[in-house]
Amino acid sequence: MTEHIYIVEDEENIAKGIRLNLEAEGFRTEIIPNGKDAIARIIKKPPDLVLLDVMLPGASGFEVCDSVRQHGLRVPILFLTVRESEDDRVKGLELGGDDYMTKPFSVRELIQRIRAILRREQWYQQTATPDNLLLFGGNEVNFTAYKAITFRGEEISLTQKECMLMKLLVENEGNVIDRDTILDKVWGYDRYPSSRTIDNLILRLRKYFEVSPREPRYIHTIYGAGYRFTGDSTAA
Amino acid sequence: MKKKTRTSRHFVLFIILATLALAQLSWWIFYQVGEGNRYSVFQEKIWNQQIVTAELWKESHPDWTEKRYHTWLMANFPDLATDESTGAVIIKSEKVSELNRLSAGRRRMFISEGVFFSILLLLGIGYMYWTMRREVIVEKQQAGFLSATSHELKTPITSLQIYLDTLAERKLSKEQKQSLIGDMKDDLDRLLALIERLLRTQSVMDKRNRPQLEIQNISEITSELIKRFENRIVAKKIKFTCQIEDGIFARVEDERWRIIVNNLLENAIKYTGQQGRVSLNLSQSNNRINLILEDNGIGFPKREQERIFQRFYRIGNEDTRSAQGTGLGLFLVREIAESFDGRAYAFSEGEQKGARFTVELPVIKE
Numbered sequence: 001m002t003e004h005i006y007i008v009e010d011e012e013n014i015a016k017g018i019r020l021n022l023e024a025e026g027f028r029t030e031i032i033p034n035g036k037d038a039i040a041r042i043i044k045k046p047p048d049l050v051l052l053d054v055m056l057p058g059a060s061g062f063e064v065c066d067s068v069r070q071h072g073l074r075v076p077i078l079f080l081t082v083r084e085s086e087d088d089r090v091k092g093l094e095l096g097g098d099d100y101m102t103k104p105f106s107v108r109e110l111i112q113r114i115r116a117i118l119r120r121e122q123w124y125q126q127t128a129t130p131d132n133l134l135l136f137g138g139n140e141v142n143f144t145a146y147k148a149i150t151f152r153g154e155e156i157s158l159t160q161k162e163c164m165l166m167k168l169l170v171e172n173e174g175n176v177i178d179r180d181t182i183l184d185k186v187w188g189y190d191r192y193p194s195s196r197t198i199d200n201l202i203l204r205l206r207k208y209f210e211v212s213p214r215e216p217r218y219i220h221t222i223y224g225a226g227y228r229f230t231g232d233s234t235a236a
Numbered sequence: 237m238k239k240k241t242r243t244s245r246h247f248v249l250f251i252i253l254a255t256l257a258l259a260q261l262s263w264w265i266f267y268q269v270g271e272g273n274r275y276s277v278f279q280e281k282i283w284n285q286q287i288v289t290a291e292l293w294k295e296s297h298p299d300w301t302e303k304r305y306h307t308w309l310m311a312n313f314p315d316l317a318t319d320e321s322t323g324a325v326i327i328k329s330e331k332v333s334e335l336n337r338l339s340a341g342r343r344r345m346f347i348s349e350g351v352f353f354s355i356l357l358l359l360g361i362g363y364m365y366w367t368m369r370r371e372v373i374v375e376k377q378q379a380g381f382l383s384a385t386s387h388e389l390k391t392p393i394t395s396l397q398i399y400l401d402t403l404a405e406r407k408l409s410k411e412q413k414q415s416l417i418g419d420m421k422d423d424l425d426r427l428l429a430l431i432e433r434l435l436r437t438q439s440v441m442d443k444r445n446r447p448q449l450e451i452q453n454i455s456e457i458t459s460e461l462i463k464r465f466e467n468r469i470v471a472k473k474i475k476f477t478c479q480i481e482d483g484i485f486a487r488v489e490d491e492r493w494r495i496i497v498n499n500l501l502e503n504a505i506k507y508t509g510q511q512g513r514v515s516l517n518l519s520q521s522n523n524r525i526n527l528i529l530e531d532n533g534i535g536f537p538k539r540e541q542e543r544i545f546q547r548f549y550r551i552g553n554e555d556t557r558s559a560q561g562t563g564l565g566l567f568l569v570r571e572i573a574e575s576f577d578g579r580a581y582a583f584s585e586g587e588q589k590g591a592r593f594t595v596e597l598p599v600i601k602e
Contacts, residue, residue: 011391013419017398024406055387082390083383103394107401 003048003118004028008038008064009080010056014103018051018080021107022114035059039067046075049117052097054081054088062095069096074146074160076117080105096160099188116188123185124164134170136231137218139209143167150208158208161186165201169219169229178226202227246372250365257357265350272342279335283327286313290325377548377563384550384562388430392423399423430562436495437564440571447489447575451600454493454525455484458518461497468505469514477515484520486597492572496580499565500529500593506561507591508533525578525597535584535591544582545570569595 005022009015010033019029030047032038036058042050050068054061065077079092084102092100098117101110127143134141138151143166146158158166164186168177182198202221206213220228290309294300309316315331318324399416402408408416439445459480469476486493504514508531517528536544536551543549548563566582573580578597584590 011395013395013423014391014398016419017395017402017416020412021398021402021406082387082394103390104397105394107398107405 002026002028004030005114006030006032006038006042006047006050008032008035008050008056008061009053010034011053017107018110021111025111027114033057035061035064038064042068042073042075043071046073048121049076049078049114051078051080051114054079054083054092062091065092065095065097076121078113078117080110113188120164120185120188124167129170134166137209137211141166141209148208151211156208161201162205165198166205169227170231173229173231176222176225176228182226246365246368250361253361253364254358257361258354261350261354261357265346268346268350269343272339272346275342276335276339283315283331286316287325287327289313290316377546380550381548381563385430385434388562389427392426395423396420433562433564437568440492440495440568440575447492447572449487449489449576451485452488452490452493453483454486454488455480455482455518457490457493458497458516458527461494462501462516465501465505472505472508473511474505474508475511475513477513479516480518481520484518484525485600486525486576487600488576488597492575496569496572496595497527499569500527500595503565503593504529504531504533504591507531520599523599525599527595527597528592530590530592532590535587535589536582537587538584541582541584545580566593569593573597 005027007015007018007022007029009018009031012033015031015033019031022029030041032041033056035056038050038052038056039059042064050064052061052064056064059067061079061081065079068075068077076098077096079097079100080103081088081092081100082103089100098120099113101113124143129143132143134143139148141148141158141163143163146160146163147155148158149155165182168182168185179198202219203213206216206219210216210218218230220230222228290313293308294305297304306318309318309325315328316325317328319326399420403413403416462478501514501516504516508514512532514529514531514533517526517530519526519528540551544551545566547567549567550561550563566580570580573595576597578595580593580595582594583592
């Protein structure tokens with residue numbers, strides 16, 4: 001199946017150039033030159049990936065991304081913008097963007113990044129566990145719905161990154177996953193985040209799922225190496 | 237958002253400084269007035285002690301005579317006198333009223349000086365606040381200009397890079413190649429136009445480059461210039477009406493008059509939607525020449541009608557702005573019009589209600 005990509009870009013020449021290249025690579029494309037129209041279109045018919053400019057008429061790219069995520073849609077978003085400040089980059093990624101590229105860019109790199117995002121997405125869509133549910137320590141994680149019921153009986157929503165990291169750990173149950181693998185599988189690009197972000201994510205997962213986050217039973221830090229998940233069968 | 241916080245931070249700082257300064261000044265007035273009162277009390281105490289000393293002198297000099305006593309009193313305590321009816325020592329009444337006058341004068345002086353200094357201080361702090369606020373606004377506009385210019389530069393460069401990559405790496409038909417090359421030319425034109433605009437701005441802004449005013453047939457120059465916009469007017473399906481009176485002469489610099497017409501027409505086309513209306517009118521009445529550009533495009537809120545002529549000023553949110561630009565066009569129009577002893581102003585009924593831009597020039601006296 002050929003993946004469908006929306007090119008949300010108001011500069012006609014840029015949109016046309018990207019379209020030509022993506023179609024040559026076998027993708028189906030659709031150009032949307034207005035932020036408001038993009039929100040409506042993505043919600044109505046989510047594509048496999050969105051290339052999103054920031055400065056757009058109607059609604060900014062940040063507003064589009066935020067609105068799409070507010071609607072609970074996890075469609076991968078790659079920001080393509082002239083805005084190159086660290087603040088903008090962080091803002092884009094925090095709003096739920098999957099990657100952030102600044103203009104001008106090389107077409108080859110753009111296609112590599114698109115493929116990397118689609119690969120990550122494909123990996124995530126493959127079920128890790130039966131029914132895509134994970135049960136451990138009285139917790140139940142639903143990878144499809146991005147939700148979990150904790151051992152306290154609380155229902156919580158999980159972010160995409162939390163789910164991806166959890167899935168990566170579970171797939172490698174009992175083995176140590178190093179930071180580079182986490183960055184590559186969960187983020188897939190190099191400038192963001194810092195190692196601290198991974199630590200924070202791990203701390204959050206422990207807070208959700210561990211009875212005593214300071215003495216974890218399931219999500220362990222292996223100093224100097226990375227992290228390891230041990231399920232109920234292997235937990236100490 | 238950040239800049240707004242900075243402005244309000246400046247306001248808080250202004251209030252704190254003003255309050256502290258006023259508090260310090262009020263305390264100073266209060267202290268000085270109190271000091272005056274303390275001086276009066278002290279003086280009265282001295283006089284009372286002198287009266288006691290004078291009484292004691294009398295007692296210790298049983299052989300005193302009125303004359304001797306008076307001489308001694310005058311020599312030692314000139315502020316005292318003897319009451320003629322009772323013979324008691326008293327303070328001279330003129331001394332008491334002098335002390336009261338002095339005390340009241342001091343009070344008046346400190347209060348009026350205090351008020352004067354308060355006003356001066358408040359004006360100073362207010363001026364400081366105003367300058368800081370202005371600086372923040374200018375900084376914000378400059379940042380907006382840099383961001384807009386960088387966007388304007390990078391957009392055609394991005395498109396050029398995509399097209400170059402495409403030409404280098406893809407197998408394309410002859411028609412596809414032709415189409416790409418055509419688009420690349422447009423991008424180059426856009427880049428050149430931006431650079432030219434920046435250089436022109438620099439040249440107009442440079443005070444050494446005074447306009448070379450000569451009597452020019454601006455009807456001819458304007459008509460000729462409009463031809464350059466024909467393609468864009470047709471492409472956007474704009475209904476364009478143009479009325480140019482023949483043979484209008486004005487004292488202008490050819491190149492700079494072109495900038496005025498170009499920028500106004502450029503804006504009218506840019507901010508008017510597909511199939512919109514744009515009209516250009518150049519006419520002369522008894523005492524002035526009028527160039528009026530009118531459109532039924534996006535217009536602007538009434539409160540913005542002065543601000544749109546400020547350097548780097550652009551209406552609306554940078555993230556959702558659809559039109560290209562750097563915030564220099566109208567600024568140049570006004571600067572140049574004023575250098576021709578004319579003026580430029582704008583009017584709009586409001587957003588989405590079109591706009592009218594007028595440039596007035598003086599008529600050449602025979």
